[in-house]
Amino acid sequence: MTENNRTEDAFAFLGKGNGIRQLIRDFEWGATPLGRVETWPGSLRTATALLVQSSVPIVMLxxxxxxxxYNDAYSVFAGKRHPQLLGSKVREGWAEIADFNDHVMKVGLAGGTLAYRDQELTLHRRGVPEQVWMNLDYSPVLDEAGTPAGVIAIVVETTGEVVARQRIAREHERLLQLFAQAPTFMAMLRGENHVFEMLNPNYQALIGDRDVIGKPARDALPELADQGFWALLDQAYHTGEPVSRWSERLVIIRSPDIGPEERFIDFVYQPIKSDSGTVTHIFVQGSDVTERVIAEHRQRLLVNELNHRVKNTLASVQAITTQTLRGAMSLREASDSINDRILALSRAHNMLTAQNWTGADLSDVLDTALVLDGDPNPPRFDVTSPALRLEPHAALSLALALHELAINAAKFGALSRPDGRVDIVCETARLEDEEVFRLTWREKGGPPVQTPQRRGFGFHLLERALPVELSGKVRIHHRPEGLVFELSAPLSAIRESADLG
Structure with missing residues (x-):
């Protein structure tokens, strides 16, 4: 038998085939610590024969x-490191992870095993550092005497799966951030019992500081039992169709100290389906629109109130015109009086409009009413008044009444003379079991006063309309030294309701 035949027979354990088998046949094993193949122990031949036939990447150290x-599958894993790795020392072949492989050899040759899952390593398989992840299983290979003579490694690269999981995790984290930062409230409910899986801060703010994760919605929010929300959730879950509502009333207990609160919400229950089409979750998304609903309600009230006020204003203008014409001595006098009174009405309206018709301060009412157009003299009113907020109707009535008193004083009373003055005293007092508001108008320094022979629009307003409007009483004294006007009305009839304590 020739030397070549003996060599060919020495590799008979490899079986037939090319690829790594041929490389093993052609390799100069005599130049390595393993020596010529003819000298290999049976255990090494057997282990080699097993690994070259496996489709799983395996390397023996x-x-x-x-x-x-190693086998063909491992050569693919090795990249450009193949075929130089074949027959090399593992520490030199994978120099960048020498310490890792030193530990593997130490444990394996001592008879131990190692297993790693998604082990991260940096390899230079293509001439540049490359971050990879692998599942690695190491076990000792025993010689004929049962002593560990080598280590066999099963290497399965998981880089693709790990990168995919990382990408999914990043995307999931990004979605969670978007979920948390969303301007609307959101929650995810699982199964037919609608168990809370997650919710964002806006949903938490809606329901208050309570832990609902992992709880069925009916148990987590028991106060919603009779409000129809559970029926809508069941409908979305069983039909697989989204359910939406707008400006829906919600009574929620966000804090035990505060008790039930009324809110209004827009929301949608969106079913989430599996690949088979079965509903698995309900995604809840919506907005707390309480402020919008309140604003819309207020707007409707304002429109209705505006219609009412326009009608009242037209009625006031009609009354001013009719009464003034009835008592006027000339067309010029009637025109001047009508214009003056309508301007006073306009100023009072502007004062209330600036406050959105919620009311007016008594001081503003006095300042608005005591304006005398064309009066060259500085104000000649001595005013004493408390801080008091009047409701709109009372503010308007009182402003018009004070204006009539001022006009009368300028034409016929104290303000018709340079030294004349008017004392105005406003006060609140308690009479028996009722709080009352009192206003006293006292003129001095004017011409002697006589009881008028005819009553015009001004006195009609003061003596008849004002007591009705304010549920009060009016007295007018025509004293020689000056006119005195006295108004007394229940404080509850003129004070803005928000101030009632």
Whole structure:
């Protein structure tokens, strides 16, 4: 038998085939610590025969130096490191992870095993550092005497799966951030019992500081039992169709100290389906629109109130015109009086409009009413008044009444003379069991006063309309030294309701 035939027979354990088998046949094993193949122990031949036939990437590290023998699948994993890795010492073949492989050899040759899942390593398989992840299983290979002579490694690269999981995790984190930062409230409910899986801060703010994660919605929010929300959730879950509502009334207990609160919400229950089409979750998304609903309600009230006020204003203008014409001595006098009174009405309206018709301060009412157009003299009113907020109707009535008193004083009373003055005293007092508001108008320094022979629009307003409007009483004294006007009305009839304590 020739030398070539003996060599060919020495590799008979490899079986037939090319690829790594041929490389093993052609390799100069005599130049390695393993020596010529003819000298290999049976255990090394058997282990080599097994690994070259496997479709799983396997590398064997034989002897104390870890001489590398591997299969075709491992050669693919090795990249450009193949075929130089074949027959090399593992520490030199994978120099960038020498410490890692030193530990593997130490444990394996001591008879131990190692297993890693998604082990992260940096390899230079293509000439540049590359971050990879692998599942690695190491076990000792025993010689004929039962002593560990090498280490066999099953290497399965999981880089693709790990990168995909990382990408999914990043996307999930991004979605969670969007979920948390969304301007609307959101929650995810699982199963037919609608168990809370997650919710964002806006949903938490809607329901108050309570832990609902992992709880069925009916248990987590028991106060919603009779408000129809559970029936809508069941409908979305069983039909697979989204359910939406707008400006829906919600009574929620966000804090035990505060008790039930009324809110209004827009929301949609969106079913989430599996690949088979079965509903698995309900995604809840919506907005707390309480402020919008209140504003819309207020707007409707304002429109209705505006219609009412326009009608009242037209009625006031009609009354001013009719009464003034009836008592006027000339067309010029009637025109001047009508214009003056309508301007007073306009100023009072402007004062209330600036406050959105919620009311007016008594001081503003006095300032608005005591304006005398064309009066060259500085104000000649001595005013004493408390801080008091009047409701709109009372503010308007009182402003018009004070204006009539001022006009009368300027034409016929104290303000018709340079030294004349008017004392105005406003006060609140308690009479028996009722709080009352009192206003006293006292003129001095004017011409002698006589009881008028005819009553015009001004006195009609003061003596008849004002007591009705304010549920009060009026007295007018025509004293020689000056006119005195006295008004007394229940404080509850003129004070803005928000101030009632």
């Amino acid at each position: 034989w002897g104390e130096h870890g001489i590398m023998i």
